[in-house]
Amino acid sequence: MEHLTVEQVNDYVDGELTPAEREAVAQHAAECAHCQREIDAYRRVLVRLRGLPADFVPPAGLYDGILAAARQGRQLTVFARAAAVLLMAGGAAVSVHLARRPAPDVPQRAASTAVVAPDPSESELTLAYIVARDSLPPQAAAALQRTVDSLDRAIDDTRSALRTYPGDGRLEARLARARQMRLRIMADAVTWSQATHQGGAT
Amino acid sequence: MRIGTFGALLVAGSTAAAQQPFNRTLNVSSPFSISVVGMQAEVTVIGWSRNQIEVSGDLPLGQRVEISRQDRRVEVRVIAGRAGGRGGRLVVKVPRGNALDVETTTGAISADSVGGLARLKSAAGAVTVRGPARTLSIETLSGAITVDAPAQGVVAHTAGGAVRIAGASGFLEIFTGEGAVEVVRCMVTQATITTMSGRIVFAADLAPNALARFDSYVGAVELRLSSTVDASFELSTFGGTVVNELGPPARRSSEYAPGKELSFTRGSGSSRILIDTYGGDIRLLAR
Numbered sequence: 001m002e003h004l005t006v007e008q009v010n011d012y013v014d015g016e017l018t019p020a021e022r023e024a025v026a027q028h029a030a031e032c033a034h035c036q037r038e039i040d041a042y043r044r045v046l047v048r049l050r051g052l053p054a055d056f057v058p059p060a061g062l063y064d065g066i067l068a069a070a071r072q073g074r075q076l077t078v079f080a081r082a083a084a085v086l087l088m089a090g091g092a093a094v095s096v097h098l099a100r101r102p103a104p105d106v107p108q109r110a111a112s113t114a115v116v117a118p119d120p121s122e123s124e125l126t127l128a129y130i131v132a133r134d135s136l137p138p139q140a141a142a143a144l145q146r147t148v149d150s151l152d153r154a155i156d157d158t159r160s161a162l163r164t165y166p167g168d169g170r171l172e173a174r175l176a177r178a179r180q181m182r183l184r185i186m187a188d189a190v191t192w193s194q195a196t197h198q199g200g201a202t
Numbered sequence: 203m204r205i206g207t208f209g210a211l212l213v214a215g216s217t218a219a220a221q222q223p224f225n226r227t228l229n230v231s232s233p234f235s236i237s238v239v240g241m242q243a244e245v246t247v248i249g250w251s252r253n254q255i256e257v258s259g260d261l262p263l264g265q266r267v268e269i270s271r272q273d274r275r276v277e278v279r280v281i282a283g284r285a286g287g288r289g290g291r292l293v294v295k296v297p298r299g300n301a302l303d304v305e306t307t308t309g310a311i312s313a314d315s316v317g318g319l320a321r322l323k324s325a326a327g328a329v330t331v332r333g334p335a336r337t338l339s340i341e342t343l344s345g346a347i348t349v350d351a352p353a354q355g356v357v358a359h360t361a362g363g364a365v366r367i368a369g370a371s372g373f374l375e376i377f378t379g380e381g382a383v384e385v386v387r388c389m390v391t392q393a394t395i396t397t398m399s400g401r402i403v404f405a406a407d408l409a410p411n412a413l414a415r416f417d418s419y420v421g422a423v424e425l426r427l428s429s430t431v432d433a434s435f436e437l438s439t440f441g442g443t444v445v446n447e448l449g450p451p452a453r454r455s456s457e458y459a460p461g462k463e464l465s466f467t468r469g470s471g472s473s474r475i476l477i478d479t480y481g482g483d484i485r486l487l488a489r
Contacts, residue, residue: 136343137308140326143344143362147379150398154419154480161440170438170461174480177417181396185361185379192325192343195305 004028004035013043122183129186132193144189151182225258226269234274235301236294240309241265241280243290249298249315249333261290298334310345328363338370346381364400371409382421390414397421405489408433412473418482425475429488432469438462441481448486 004012004025011017012025029036129148133141158175162168231253238245243261257269257278270277278294289309296302298317306324313320315333322329322338328345331338337355340347344362355372358365364381367374373392376383378400385395388406393414395402402416405426412433416423427433427448437444437452440461444452452464477484 137326139308139362140343143360143379147361147398150379150419154398157480168461170455170478171440174440174478178419188341188359189343 003032004038009035009038013039125183125186125190128190132190135193136189140192144185147185148182151178151185154178155182223258223260224267225256226267228255228257228269228271228276229253230255230271230276230297232297232300234276235303236276236278236296237303238292238294238305239277239279240292240304240306240311241282242288242308243280243292243306244309244312244327245304245306246291246293246312247302247304247314247316248293248295249317250295251298252295253297254295255297256295257292259290259292261292262288265290267292337372408473408475410472414473414475416475416477416479418479420479420481422483422485423477423479424485424487425477426487426489430469431473432471433473433475434467434471435465435475435477435486437464437477437484437486439477439479439482439484442479442483444483445485445487447488452484 008017008021008025012022012029017025029039133144136144155175155178158171158178162171162175165171236255238247243259243265255269255276255278257267259267261267261280265280265282268277268279268281270279278292280290280292292309296316298315300316300318302313302316302318302320302322304311304313304320304322306327308326309324310327311322311324311329313322313329313331313335315335316331317334317336319336320331320338322331322340324342324345326344327342329340329342329347331340331349331351331353333351335351335353337357338349338351338353339357340349340359342360342363345360346363347358347360347365347367349356349358349366349370350368351370353370353372355374356367356370357375358367359375359377360381361379362381363378364383365376365378366384366386367376367388368386369388371389371391374385374388374390374395375393376385376395378397380399381397382400383395383397383402384405385393385403386405389409390406391409391412393404393406393412394417395404395415396417398419398421400418400421402418402421402423403426404414404416404424407428408414408431410432416425422442429448431448435449438455438461439452442462444462444464446452446464448468449466450464452462455461455463
């Protein structure tokens with residue numbers, strides 16, 4: 001089965017396909033787990049990019065890392081591609097662009113509770129993680145992403161519970177722990193990735 | 203070249219043919235530290251009583267192994283050529299009781315009776331430790347971690363794999379994303395066990411004044427403790443259920459919120475057990 005192209009995935013999520021094209025992509029995704037994952041991944045990228053602050057500054061070396069990977073011919077995931085687009089176009093401009101742009105396929109619940117906090121260091125780490133994950137062995141990257149997704153759900157769930165039960169100390173502590181754990185896992189992924197590039201174990 | 207930083211290049215590249223076996227021996231005197239970088243090769247480290255390091259195994263065509271030494275540090279490194287194949291196997295025998303550091307990308311790691319401090323890291327391989335060891339630090343992203351060793355402290359982190367620790371004593375720090383955690387036949391002074399969705403089964407003993415923390419998002423937490431356990435318990439769950447064979451039932455923490463909590467003491471309350479879950483069920487069972 002031939003997979004969807006990057007452009008098809010992007011245009012589908014961005015709502016820029018004709019009804020017939022859209023139907024064809026949806027039908028393919030329904031039968032192709034790989035392409036459905038790509039679509040889901042790109043949706044998550046959009047959610048995260050929307051959470052970046054307007055004055056976001058890309059982390060030092062991130063662009064070089066993406067460029068080096070591209071030159072080596074390594075396959076970039078949609079996360080890395082989106083990060084590359086963000087970096088090449090300029091963080092603030094893309095952030096504003098995304099904020100204004102309708103994205104009908106991005107789930108509203110996720111969009112309203114974007115996991116990326118406004119803290120610039122957290123945003124930078126998220127982007128660094130997105131690139132780092134791409135260089136890990138596939139099964140390791142998948143396990144890592146499932147854990148990050150699980151933490152995202154935990155953060156969303158806890159925030160939602162806190163809206164219903166504001167001031168609950170245990171929920172607040174749980175939210176803080178989940179966010180801290182998410183940061184730690186992303187930082188670990190970057191470390192593993194760096195070690196891999198240096199020819200070490202990880 | 204990395205090897206150039208070392209004082210002596212003891213064995214330069216045994217350029218192995220396809221799966222061709224190799225064997226190298228190096229005399230050493232303890233104490234020393236050994237680092238094994240196995241890349242995609244499966245690495246087995248075995249502690250023995252000789253004052254020698256023996257490196258053997260087989261590697262695919264295009265890969266070779268280099269051994270270098272500087273002062274009291276020995277490094278065994280698999281070097282993958284441009285057309286290097288995948289897999290391979292490395293068996294490293296080392297004098298027991300020295301510091302060990304092993305890293306792989308996808309290769310599994312096995313350490314048997316190494317006797318000393320061990321730091322074992324694999325991105326995607328499983329890690330197994332058996333026999334005498336001291337403190338263990340084990341990290342993997344998707345591999346399982348299995349320890350059946352009288353280690354004096356274990357740190358085990360895995361995002362996708364399961365963790366099983368048996369026979370250890372001292373401190374335990376365990377994290378899994380989705381894998382199950384099982385702790386059996388251990389004497390714990392301090393434990394921090396965290397999971398997102400894995401099930402935790404803790405069937406170990408607590409040393410006097412021990413502190414054990416369990417934190418789960420949606421994974422169940424089951425403690426199978428001695429009926430004579432001497433500890434205070436503090437449990438809370440936002441959406442899970444609580445079954446308690448060791449004390450009173452849990453109660454609602456608030457009339458306005460769905461959480462449950464429970465605090466009680468058995469014996470003098472020498473040790474302290476803290477359990478917190480978001481949606482995971484909690485079970486306290488008598489062993």
